[in-house]
Amino acid sequence: MRVLLLSDIHSNLEALEACLAAAPAYDLVVNLGDIVGYGASPNEVIERSRGLGKFFVRGNHDKAVCGLIDIKDFNPAAALASSWTRAQLTTENLEWLRALPQGPVQIAGLPGAQFVHGSPVDEDEYVVTAGDAVAPLIVAPTMVTFFGHTHLQGSFILNGDHVDAIHPAYRTVGQVESSEFPLKNNLPYLVNPGSVGQPRDGDWRAGFAVFDSDARIVAFYRVPYNLKSAQDRILATDLPQRLATRLAAGR
Numbered sequence: 486m487r488v489l490l491l492s493d494i495h496s497n498l499e500a501l502e503a504c505l506a507a508a509p510a511y512d513l514v515v516n517l518g519d520i521v522g523y524g525a526s527p528n529e530v531i532e533r534s535r536g537l538g539k540f541f542v543r544g545n546h547d548k549a550v551c552g553l554i555d556i557k558d559f560n561p562a563a564a565l566a567s568s569w570t571r572a573q574l575t576t577e578n579l580e581w582l583r584a585l586p587q588g589p590v591q592i593a594g595l596p597g598a599q600f601v602h603g604s605p606v607d608e609d610e611y612v613v614t615a616g617d618a619v620a621p622l623i624v625a626p627t628m629v630t631f632f633g634h635t636h637l638q639g640s641f642i643l644n645g646d647h648v649d650a651i652h653p654a655y656r657t658v659g660q661v662e663s664s665e666f667p668l669k670n671n672l673p674y675l676v677n678p679g680s681v682g683q684p685r686d687g688d689w690r691a692g693f694a695v696f697d698s699d700a701r702i703v704a705f706y707r708v709p710y711n712l713k714s715a716q717d718r719i720l721a722t723d724l725p726q727r728l729a730t731r732l733a734a735g736r
């Protein structure tokens with residue numbers, strides 16, 4: 486089965502459409518959360534995402550927008566974006582967001598894979614470093630865990646007594662590129678497809694991945710999108726301007 490993995494779209498419709506246009510053939514879509522927050526197209530992104538299938542995990546921004554968690558721990562820009570998003574959403578989309586499942590989620594036909602927003606230990610935990618990855622890898626010793634939340638594309642592997650971190654290497658800064666990463670049998674992996682709508686690894690291009698569960702290969706992708714349109718939509722609202730400028734830097 487070929488699984489299209491989308492995470493951290495953050496209301497960036499232009500980035501989502503570019504990913505869908507660049508994606509190879511797939512059998513199903515799994516969305517790892519943070520569908521909304523930061524960007525200017527929350528209803529459009531929810532409706533487009535809902536049309537892609539039924540497999541979702543909720544993110545912290547999804548929870549904050551529908552009032553499931555307090556925004557007091559958010560930075561000021563994130564808190565403002567959360568309140569703004571809530572005011573934009575249709576009642577139906579707000580209710581749909583509130584009903585999203587907490588990870589880990591497993592899917593029939595995909596044994597050995599699970600899907601979370603932050604980590605299998607804690608849905609809101611950030612797995613950034615190899616050290617952060619140790620506990621979640623030990624908790625799921627035979628699993629490939631797909632996660633998001635950090636907006637950093639790559640993978641962690643528990644190999645004996647140490648954790649290796651892998652980040653795909655790309656050759657350009659503005660073209661569609663992909664990087665294949667074969668998974669060994671019987672080793673636990675954490676795999677982050679990257680952020681569709683707000684990458685933070687210095688590469689402005691939208692990130693996603695496709696997992697071929699039969700071949701056990703993850704293909705990471707980066708795709709350019711209509712950055713100016715996404716920025717202009719933000720600048721036309723009351724959202725903080727920095728949410729537009731940061732998209733160009735991939736931070």
Ligand code: ZN
Pocket residue numbers: 493495519544546634635636
């Ligand atoms: Zn996020």
